[in-house]
Structure formats: structure tokens, C-alpha cells
Amino acid sequence: MSETRTFTGGCHCGQVRFECTTDLATVTACNCSICTKKGLHFTFLPLESFQLRAGAESLKEYLFNKHAIRHQICNECGVEVFARGRKPDGAEIVAVNVATIDHIDLASLTMTPIDGRNR
Numbered sequence: 001m002s003e004t005r006t007f008t009g010g011c012h013c014g015q016v017r018f019e020c021t022t023d024l025a026t027v028t029a030c031n032c033s034i035c036t037k038k039g040l041h042f043t044f045l046p047l048e049s050f051q052l053r054a055g056a057e058s059l060k061e062y063l064f065n066k067h068a069i070r071h072q073i074c075n076e077c078g079v080e081v082f083a084r085g086r087k088p089d090g091a092e093i094v095a096v097n098v099a100t101i102d103h104i105d106l107a108s109l110t111m112t113p114i115d116g117r118n119r
């Protein structure tokens with residue numbers, strides 16, 4: 001899974017749709033409170049590698065803790081599709097919930113453990 005390609009994806013009900021370009025080389029398996037409770041596995045992309053194609057008006061933002069990561073949730077079906085954040089250098093990034101990529105096989109991905117609980 002190291003080939004860079006363009007994927008499509010979206011929420012469960014189909015209102016929110018996106019396209020992203022990634023090699024899926026780094027997918028997080030994070031032990032922080034939200035990733036654990038929601039079963040989130042993110043891959044982080046520069047802004048230009050992610051395009052929201054539909055559903056901007058259906059997204060609800062969820063913030064907690066330091067509000068550093070802005071979680072984007074479909075207000076119809078409740079699926080978290082992606083999150084917005086910033087790298088330490090201030091550059092904007094998008095974290096795609098890889099489970100929302102069309103036809104993804106989670107078990108085939110290599111997960112990178114992240115100790116988010118202790119950060």
C-alpha cells in the first residue's frame with residue numbers, strides 16, 4: 001500500500017464526499033480518548049491533497065481539550081469524516097478518517113501506534 005493514488009470517500013449517508021491523494025503509508029492507531037472511543041484511524045495530508053466534494057453544509061464541528069483539532073462530523077449520519085488541524089510549524093493539515101475511504105480494507109493497512117493519551 002505504498003503507491004500514491006487518489007481515493008474517494010465520504011460519510012455513511014452520502015451527504016459528505018471527498019477526494020484525497022495519499023499513499024496510506026502512515027495510518028494512526030492512537031490511544032487518546034477520542035480515537036479510542038470512536039475507533040478513529042487517521043492519515044494526515046497537506047491541504048492540497050484533500051478536496052471536499054460535497055456536504056460542506058452538512059458538517060458539524062466538534063472541539064475538545066485544547067481545540068487544536070477540529071473534528072468534522074456529518075450532522076445526518078454522525079460519521080466523522082476528517083479533522084482539520086495545524087502542524088507545529090503552523091501549516092494547515094487534514095486528517096482523513098481512513099475508514100471513510102470507499103472500499104477500504106482496514107485490516108490490510110499498516111497501523112502506526114501513537115501515544116496520544118500521554119501527550
Ligand SMILES: [Zn+2]
Nearest residue numbers: 011013074077
Ligand atoms: Zn452522513
